[in-house]
Amino acid sequence: MATRTRRVAIVAYDGAQTLDIAGPLEVFAGAARYAHRGAAPPYAVAVVAARAGRVRMQSGLTLIADQSYREVRAGIDTLIVAGGNARAATADAALLRWLCRMLGRVRRLASVCTGAFVLAEAGILAGRRATTHWASAGALARQYPRVRVEPDALYVQDGHVYTSAGVTAGMDLALALVEEDLGHATALTVARHLVLFLKRPGGQSQFSTYLAAQTSAPGPLGDLLQWIVEHPDGNLGVGHLAARAGMSPRHFARVFVAATGTTPAKFVANARIEHARRRLEESRGSLKVVANDCGFGSAERMRRTFQRHLHVVPNDYRQRFIVR
DNA sequence: TAAATTAACCGCCAAA
DNA sequence: TATTTGGCGGTTAATT
Numbered sequence: 001m002a003t004r005t006r007r008v009a010i011v012a013y014d015g016a017q018t019l020d021i022a023g024p025l026e027v028f029a030g031a032a033r034y035a036h037r038g039a040a041p042p043y044a045v046a047v048v049a050a051r052a053g054r055v056r057m058q059s060g061l062t063l064i065a066d067q068s069y070r071e072v073r074a075g076i077d078t079l080i081v082a083g084g085n086a087r088a089a090t091a092d093a094a095l096l097r098w099l100c101r102m103l104g105r106v107r108r109l110a111s112v113c114t115g116a117f118v119l120a121e122a123g124i125l126a127g128r129r130a131t132t133h134w135a136s137a138g139a140l141a142r143q144y145p146r147v148r149v150e151p152d153a154l155y156v157q158d159g160h161v162y163t164s165a166g167v168t169a170g171m172d173l174a175l176a177l178v179e180e181d182l183g184h185a186t187a188l189t190v191a192r193h194l195v196l197f198l199k200r201p202g203g204q205s206q207f208s209t210y211l212a213a214q215t216s217a218p219g220p221l222g223d224l225l226q227w228i229v230e231h232p233d234g235n236l237g238v239g240h241l242a243a244r245a246g247m248s249p250r251h252f253a254r255v256f257v258a259a260t261g262t263t264p265a266k267f268v269a270n271a272r273i274e275h276a277r278r279r280l281e282e283s284r285g286s287l288k289v290v291a292n293d294c295g296f297g298s299a300e301r302m303r304r305t306f307q308r309h310l311h312v313v314p315n316d317y318r319q320r321f322i323v324r
Numbered sequence: 325t326a327a328a329t330t331a332a333c334c335g336c337c338a339a340a
Numbered sequence: 341t342a343t344t345t346g347g348c349g350g351t352t353a354a355t356t
Contacts, residue, residue, distance in 0.1 A: 238332065248346050253333070265332055301355075308354095 006077035006181065008045045011099075011115075012065055013092070017084035018057045019167040020112040021047060024080055027174035030190040035182050042182055048072055050092065058084045069098050078177060079106045083113025083133065083170075096122040103161075108177065110162035112170030119163065120144040128158040133166050134284050151284065168278070221245065221259045228268060232275040233295040236268040268295075273309055276302060280318040287314050 008028050010021050028043040035042055049055045049065035056062055079102055081089075089095060099122045103109055111119050116132035117140060119125050126146040131137065137151035150156050155164035155173040164173035171194070179187035224245055228236060241264055242252035256264045276294040279285065287299040291314075296302035299314075306314050 249332095250334095250347065251345050254345090257333095263333065304354085 005040045005044050006042060007075055008043050008078045008080065009048050009069075009072060009076045010045065011069060011079065011081045011089075011095075011118075012047050012049045012055045012057075012063055013082075013084075013086075013089040013095070014056050015058050015085035015088050016055070016082045017113060017167065018059050018061050018063070020082035020084060020115065020170050021057075021063065023167060023171040024112065024174035026194060027171055027178060027190060030193055031178045031182060031186060034189045034193060035186040050095065069095065072098075072102075074105050076102065076106045078108045078110065080174075081109075081111040081115035081118050083111070083115040083117075083167075086114045086117045089115075089118045090121040099124060106160075108160050108162060110164070110173060110177070112164050112173065113166055116140060116147075116163045117143070119161070120147050124161060125163070128161055129156050130158065130161075130163040131156045131165050132163060154283070165283075166281070168281070221256065225260070225267070229271050232272045233293055236271075236295060238264050241268075269305065269309070272296060273305065276306070276314065277317070280314055290314070 008024075010025060012021055025045055025047070028045045032041040032043050032045075046066040047055075047063065048067050048069040051068045051070075052065050054062050055065050079099075081099070095118070099109075099119065103124055109119070109124070111130075111132075113133045114136050116125065116130055117136075120130070120140060120143070125144065127148075129148045129150055130140075131150045131153045132140050134151050137149050140147060141149040141151075153165065154169045155162060155176065162173055162177070164170045175187045175191055178190060224241065227244075228241070238253060239249050242249040245252050245255075247255065253264060256262075256267070260267060262270075272295045276290055276296070279290045279294065283290070285293075287302065291297065291299045291302040294302070296305065303313050306312060306317060310317065
């Protein structure tokens with residue numbers, strides 16, 4: 001396998017969403033940290049903007065761009081356009097021209113969230129399938145009729161152009177790109193490390209299944225915990241899990257508590273809730289579909305489980321994440 | 325909304 | 341003898 005370093009550039013602009021930049025950046029940086037198989041690091045990431053120096057994010061945070069995109073002509077492997085308040089960026093004719101030029105010179109061109117509007121304005125998405133944050137999907141389709149908008153996708157690939165939905169979807173996209181380059185195992189490792197950091201400060205979620213799966217003893221349960229987290233649908237009854245682990249239910253329950261600090265059913269419930277939370281935040285799939293995919297059997301059961309654990313019903317929970 | 329059914333959990337004891 | 345494992349039954353909680 002070639003061990004050359006791929007250059008990744010993320011386009012920032014005044015009014016951009018910080019997490020659209022930081023999320024993918026951390027994914028590629030994480031890959032560089034955890035996948036040092038070759039001599040050279042797999043990625044070198046830079047933030048580019050209209051000019052090098054300060055860029056003011058939508059949130060007010062100031063970011064320092066490494067370079068002006070005007071100075072960048074070639075040598076970029078993956079180019080990513082962040083989302084946010086993209087008005088300024090879509091009005092920047094020089095940026096749009098530059099993106100068009102780069103389209104033929106990069107291996108992959110991607111957008112996160114409303115960054116799709118910038119690509120669309122540049123004409124890059126014409127005739128292509130694409131997505132954006134679902135709250136903006138309608139606007140994208142209206143403003144750019146030639147774009148084939150897929151509002152429910154997490155991310156969409158059309159040729160070498162990728163577009164992704166919300167903030168976390170941008171990280172999912174970045175992970176998919178890492179997977180293309182470095183394989184599934186590396187992408188999974190990066191995801192686990194990132195999830196750990198993402199979930200740890202989340203005060204209200206008193207317990208992260210990912211964290212538990214990550215930090216659990218590497219004994220025979222380690223694989224099982226991971227399997228649970230990755231297969232929220234499917235039979236996760238105590239008896240079935242015990243059989244998978246090759247123990248009697250009684251013994252399994254004891255070992256499980258000793259290893260994780262929780263009981264099997266609670267762990268499973270938490271894993272399913274975490275999955276459902278993400279799905280509710282990022283997709284518009286019906287409650288019924290989400291409930292099924294996350295192993296709740298029925299929307300009614302998911303509703304009660306949410307009520308019990310989060311003190312919110314799924315629909316209300318989802319409402320909180322609508323960006324207006 | 326209430327009652328019946330089912331699943332999970334845990335203490336305890338016995339077998340390995 | 342000490343530790344690990346498995347089974348039984350009662351209690352509690354969740355589901356239909």
